[in-house]
Amino acid sequence: MDEFTYVIIGGGMAGQRACEGIRRVDTEGSIALVTQEPHRPYQRPPLSKGYLQGREGLDKVYLQEASYYAENRIELLQGVAATRIDPAAHTVSLADGRELRYKKLLLATGGRARRLPLPGADLRGVLVLRTIEDSDAISEAAAPGRRVVIVGGSFIGAEVAASLTQRGAEVSMVFPEERLLKRVASAEVGAMLHDMYTAHGVRIHTGVVPERFEGDGRVERVVLADGTVLPTDLVVMGVGIVLNTELAREAGLEMTDHGAVLVDRYLRTSDADIYAAGDIAAWPDRTFDKVLRVEHWDVARRHGLR
Structure with a gap:
């Protein structure tokens, strides 16, 4: 079993920015980033704009150069889905049979098109x-x-x-x-x-x-x-997304009535060693005095960097 300080599930904006945020404060901790897509982390806004129009290539879609992950000692696991989280054992099971042990886990699984x-x-x-x-x-x-x-x-x-x-x-x-x-x-x-x-x-x-x-x-x-x-x-x-919260729900994390993962102001879930960010996370907003969830790339970016 491979052991990591941090395991991140999700290859979108929140997952990528989390890698960058971790490396700003912890240059030694081991990181694994798991994404079921065959690509390294990328942003979605260009897919409906510049990339779709043919004005921009994939270099404008990817969030980092391919060399970034090895240079920053991040193990990028592409094209493999996480299938189960065991909070008690601190493990993540992957579809290819591997298991990863974590100290801290971030769920940045986003959503799929409805x-x-x-x-x-x-x-x-x-x-x-x-x-x-x-x-x-x-x-x-x-x-x-x-x-x-x-x-x-x-x-x-x-x-x-x-x-x-x-x-x-x-x-x-x-x-x-x-x-x-x-x-x-x-x-x-x-x-x-x-x-x-x-x-x-x-x-x-x-x-x-x-x-x-x-x-x-x-x-x-x-x-x-x-x-x-x-x-x-x-x-x-173009009728919205379905949140990818199956892993969180099956792991027994607290959910909102609308099916999002409930987090605190630090993005911690009901399990102190599991965090959630991006589209799936709902957090208490002190300004509006209610729980918010926002589907927007900048929210995902800020969540990841936190």
Whole structure:
């Protein structure tokens, strides 16, 4: 069994910044970073913007050079999932059969893209955006002139719509709210964005949801709840994430009513040797006097550096 001072599960912003934060204060402690993706840690914002548009390469997506991990004596375990945590034994079991013993453990497992459980959602061409591979698949499918329906009117949907429009795709958006970015933008800003997007050719369908996707093996139409039929070559769902909290829950850590991992102001969970950061962590905010959880890259960055 391999033993480490620190084990970090998750190869996103919080996990990477945690490595950097640890090395600022502890140059000797051993670190293992476990990520089930085949990549070294990377950031997700470019996947819906510069990388998707083709303006930026993977060098703008990765958070550090490949040499960083050996230079800082961080064992990077890529392409392997953590399957179980034993808090009493201070061990993490991996899918390949290895076990890691830790003194301190950080859960920075983030989330996976949510898929709407609708008829036809398993057709080819019904995609989501969360990983590098997702962005590559959308980029390959959304050639100039292709018809794309984006389900969702929040950040991901708006960013993908803008990026694919710039690439020459014919984009339609569908979401149940009455305006773009309703949860984060005022009515005035929403109206401005609506005008901007439609001026660039985006067709926006507000106050309606998809009922099903149709096609012969591959998506060809999106049927909306109001009966509207949108012919399409591609669907991108941007309807949020499902938190990857299974490890935390099965380890017996305290959870919030909404399924996040409850932490204190120092990001400690109900187990004193296990911490959580990023999307999965909910913490008490003294300013607003309530428990908060925020899905944002800068929150993940700050959590990691703490």
